[in-house]
Amino acid sequence: MFEKAAEELKGLGADITTAEVMQQPELWLDTFEIYQTNKHAIESFLAEARNMGEGRLKVIFAGAGTSDYVGDTVAPYLRHASDRSLYDFASIATTDLVSAPLSFLNPDEPTLLVSFARSGNSPESLAAVEVVRSYVKNARFLNITCAPEGTLAQKAIGDNHALNLLIPRANDGGFAMTGSYTCMALLSTLVFDCAPDEQKHSWIETAANMGNEVIAREAEVMQFLLTDFNRVTYLGSAGFGGLAQEAQLKILELAHGLVATSYDTSMGYRHGPKSFVDDRTLVFVYVSNDPYTRQYDLDILNEIRADGICRKVIAIQQDAGELFAGESFTFTDYPELPEAYLALPFIMVGQTVSLLNSVRVGNTPDTPNPTGAVNRVVKGVTIHPFKA
Incomplete structure (x- = not known):
């Protein structure tokens, strides 16, 4: 696949996904530059978030589907590679936070919600922010997303309690998340890993x-x-x-x-x-x-x-x-x-x-679902009003 000509890949319905898999090593180096460019803003934002209370700050990694698995991948590493005295990491799917918030949130525990989102338009991503905002007394919001134009990023503009970290080149156009997954995982790791930047690079x-x-x-x-x-x-x-x-x-x-x-x-x-x-x-x-x-x-x-x-x-x-x-x-x-x-x-x-x-198996990787029952950005979700 990686050596096929563009026309042949288009004929297989695989040109987008193939290119997006191949470009990831370059995107990882770009992601490090994004981290360094935003480092001062990140450090200031995290320092302010830690000042919400005493003891360790609760950090919830949240997303749906592949974006959820970003947190599942990085949280175990950060529990020992980050400063244990400052942060308590949990990976909780937005689908769980939205459908059963009382099971996962403590209103009296200062919380940083780290939202992972390729598009930032999934209903659960947006609803998770609102649930945490309305239920947790002291909350801050770090959005790691690939779509500057997405609703998640746009709604955070001008919000002193939120920070956007954007990875626009990783906004996969294919059905499946590839570079968006690895780049969001990497950027969140860079934010919290205690290793020196030279070592990270x-x-x-x-x-x-x-x-x-x-x-x-x-x-x-x-x-x-x-x-x-x-x-x-x-x-x-x-x-x-x-x-x-x-x-x-x-x-x-x-x-x-x-x-x-x-x-x-x-x-x-x-x-x-x-x-x-x-x-x-x-x-x-x-x-x-x-x-x-x-x-x-x-x-x-x-x-x-x-x-x-x-x-x-x-x-x-x-x-x-x-x-x-x-x-x-x-x-x-x-x-x-x-x-x-x-x-x-x-x-x-x-x-x-x-x-x-x-x-x-004779499928087309860029558009693998012929019926449209499963979409690149989730559709058909009803968000019901939440009252604690």
Whole structure:
């Protein structure tokens, strides 16, 4: 796909998504520049938010669908990479905040709502802000969005309690979120990660080089799919559990449900969900670079391979410790990356699998839903009045 001419990609209905997957390494470097340009405003805004109360500031990462999985991916990393004395991170879907606010919000707890949104026009994104604003006594709003013209960003202009961080080049035009997911994950990580900026930039450069390697090794990814399968599972630990959820959604979206998917954590999969595996299942496991956590990822890889049931079990891993000896997509000869930065090239492997699989099953990746029942921006949502 990455070497096909533009006309051929258009004929496959894949030119937009293919280009958006490929441009991500460049966008990650752009995202670092956006972070640096806005750093003073970010620091001032966060300092003011922390002054709302004593103790740690509650930070809620919120979005719907892929935007929700951004928080699921980065929150576990930031719980130990950020200043633990300042922030308490939670990832809560906007769909949960809007439908059951009393279950997730404390009106007396000063709260920073970090909204992730590609378009900023989803009804739940807008309603989550209003629910928090009306119910939480002391609240601030950080919008990380790819659409400057979107309603979420526009409504925050002139609001002293809100800050917009905009990533316009990552406003994916295809159906599935690719660069918008990775860039929002990266920018939120940069905002809260305690590492020096020089170190962050070095990690991003490494991640970008690894992302470009995914593009160059497309044929290797294609080899995973040259078999008879109709099910795919993704597994991972900590933030890679969120990454697994996003990877399986890309399969589901781009193949329009023609390939069944599941996801779980590496340890959690044994507790029932492993029943999904049959002789036409591919299992991918994102392997952590944390040496303790890595043991559990390798355990499930070796266990599933020894079961001898699934079609293939494949590790996505960096050469930074013990490696899975079976089939794998392995990054070698790079400095070891922390979880939130390693997630960037890791998900590009999953995105490439999804893109290739969509074409394999005869679908069009740019417009995978022929009935229009599922839309790029969610429609048909009724937001009911909330009174505490």
